[in-house]
Amino acid sequence: MPEASFLDIRAKPPGPKELLARHGLRPRKSLGQHFLARYEVAERIVELSGVDKEATVVELGAGLGILTHALAQRVRRVIAYEIDPQLMAILEREAFLPSNVEVRRGDILKLDYLELSREVGQRLVLFGNLPYYLSSRLLFELYERHEAIALCVFMFQKEVVDRLLSPPGTKLYGILSVLTALLTEAKRLMNLSPAQFYPPPEVASAVIKLRFRDVDCPFDLFRLIKTAFSRRRKKLIRNLSLLKVEPGLLEVIFRELDIPLDIRAEALPPEKYLLLARRLESYKTIKELE
Known part of the structure; x- marks a missing residue:
């Protein structure tokens, strides 16, 4: 538990x-x-997260404050964003949130995460029970701002978590699988049945912990991965030709990295994508110096 001070x-x-x-x-x-229905589940999520007691946590979507309250019992400060003014009014009237919680109105897809990181004076620690329809958009936004983030603990649709943790060669392996493996140490904390929410969603949910790595990302890494998976039935080298690189260069790099020329995007391990991006960047730099 946090210090009494x-x-x-x-x-x-x-x-x-x-x-x-x-x-x-x-x-x-x-x-x-879809709100968490039981406070004990929120407490368990906070416990399993291992979040530092001195942290400032940013909650994406305060909802009705169950996770917010559980976080506030553990950490020094909670900044909770909520887009629904009706829910914000409930939180204000009911006044059950501790004094170390600040509720702000905001759209989590429009937050400036770099500026927020500067405001709190640390890389961000993010928690949230997130609407299923915006999970992918939010993850892309956060991954592109990865240098500002230390930890994410999110509730997603179980299929989304399955996709994030999928290995190469599986049906669910895709863009977010690669980025998750490269940028984070990812761990499933628990699965949650629909009965754990009100109203119950139609699908199961899961909680995932993403501890962000310090990764030196080439500038074009995100574009390369998105292009690689743009046509799943095509060979990877055909897809990457859409990047308009120098003719023959891809074949040279594939051979240097021992990547088969007939491989498809879903079969290439995440670390090879990072090597590809770095090699392409180095060739680009060399060409600019010539």
């Missing part, structure tokens, strides 16, 4: 069904709202 113990928040009914509201399908 900054711990502000408040009563546990009511369940989401009770809270919404109390204020005459329903979950908004347009925002993909």
Whole structure:
């Protein structure tokens, strides 16, 4: 538990069904709202995350405050973003969140994560029970800002977590699988049945922990990986020809890296993508110097 000097113990928040009914509201399908139903699950997620007690945590989507409250019992400070003004009003009226929580209105897809990192004075520690419809968009945004992020603990649709953890040669292996393996140490913390949420979603969920690595990413790494998977039935070298590199250069690099010329994108391990990007960058630099 956190030190008593900054711990502000408040009563546990009511369940989401009770809270919404109390204020005459329903979950908004347009925002993909499925709230954690049990406080004990939120406590378990925080415990399994191993988050540092001195950390400032940024929560993406405060919702009805169950995870927010559990985080606030563990860490020094919580900045919780919420886009729904009705939920923000509930959190303000009910006043069950401890004093080390600051709730801000904001769209998590429009946050400046680099600026937020500078504000808190550390690489970001992010938590969130995220709407399924924006999971991929958010991950791409965060991966492109990876230098500003230390840790993410997110609840996603289970299939999304399966995809993030998929190895080469499997059906789910794709762009996000490669980026996740290169940029993070990823671990599934738990699976969650629909019954753990209100209202229950139609699919199972999972919690994933992403601890970000210090990776020197070539400038074109993201474009290279997206191009590689742009046509899954084509050979990788055919897809990468869309990058408009010097004729014959791809064949040279493939041979240097011992990559078969007939390989497809889904069969190439993540580390080979990083080597490809670095080699392409080095050839580009050499050409510019000539």
